[in-house]
Amino acid sequence: MWVDPDSFHYLPVLLLMIIGGVVGLVLALANKVMGGAGKYSESSKFDVYECGVPPVGNARQQFSVRYYVVGIVFLLFDVEVVFMYPWAVVYKKFLTQGTFILSQMITFFIILLVGYFYLLGRKGLDWD
Numbered sequence: 001m002w003v004d005p006d007s008f009h010y011l012p013v014l015l016l017m018i019i020g021g022v023v024g025l026v027l028a029l030a031n032k033v034m035g036g037a038g039k040y041s042e043s044s045k046f047d048v049y050e051c052g053v054p055p056v057g058n059a060r061q062q063f064s065v066r067y068y069v070v071g072i073v074f075l076l077f078d079v080e081v082v083f084m085y086p087w088a089v090v091y092k093k094f095l096t097q098g099t100f101i102l103s104q105m106i107t108f109f110i111i112l113l114v115g116y117f118y119l120l121g122r123k124g125l126d127w128d
Contacts, residue, residue: 066127073125
């Protein structure tokens with residue numbers, strides 16, 4: 001059987017896959033052996049539990065869609081603020097090379113403001 005000498009470069013990858021598989025199987029087997037049946041019955045295991053307060057009412061209550069819209073909008077503006085941090089770090093350095101970096105951030109702010117005013121116009125942040 002002829003083996004290509006270049007295929008030995010993949011030997012570390014093969015060893016890593018074998019070691020990962022063995023570790024995964026050993027951990028799954030150890031969990032099965034040591035896990036046992038548990039000390040709680042099935043009915044109490046799946047009860048709703050929050051901060052020691054017994055559950056009252058249905059756990060599957062519905063929320064208004066506006067709640068999710070506000071959450072997504074918050075996430076959107078939060079992520080866009082994250083884009084401003086690297087810009088603020090390199091602003092002074094690149095300002096000496098021209099005002100292109102400033103015009104990029106002004107454009108970014110204008111796009112943010114257009115989206116914000118559109119959201120206000122559609123009453124996306126109103127709860128009623």
